[in-house]
Amino acid sequence: MKHALNPSKFRAAAHRAMALAALHANSSLATRLARYNAHMVKARALEAAGGAQ
Numbered sequence: 060m061k062h063a064l065n066p067s068k069f070r071a072a073a074h075r076a077m078a079l080a081a082l083h084a085n086s087s088l089a090t091r092l093a094r095y096n097a098h099m100v101k102a103r104a105l106e107a108a109g110g111a112q
Contacts, residue, residue, distance in 0.1 A: 065109050067105040067106070067108055068109050071103075071105035071106045072102075074098045074099070074101045074102035074105065075098070075102045077094075078094070078096075078099045078102065079095075
């Protein structure tokens with residue numbers, strides 16, 4: 060059954076929020092940047108997959 064809402068779109072938004080939160084975390088710059096980049100890669104992949112369907 061297809062739902063009207065696109066769950067990958069919401070997951071991508073959640074990963075973008077986590078990426079921004081990672082930048083403000085109380086960690087070293089290298090750790091914050093690594094977490095930010097990891098979340099943004101996931102967000103971009105989810106958006107690309109959601110747009111192709």
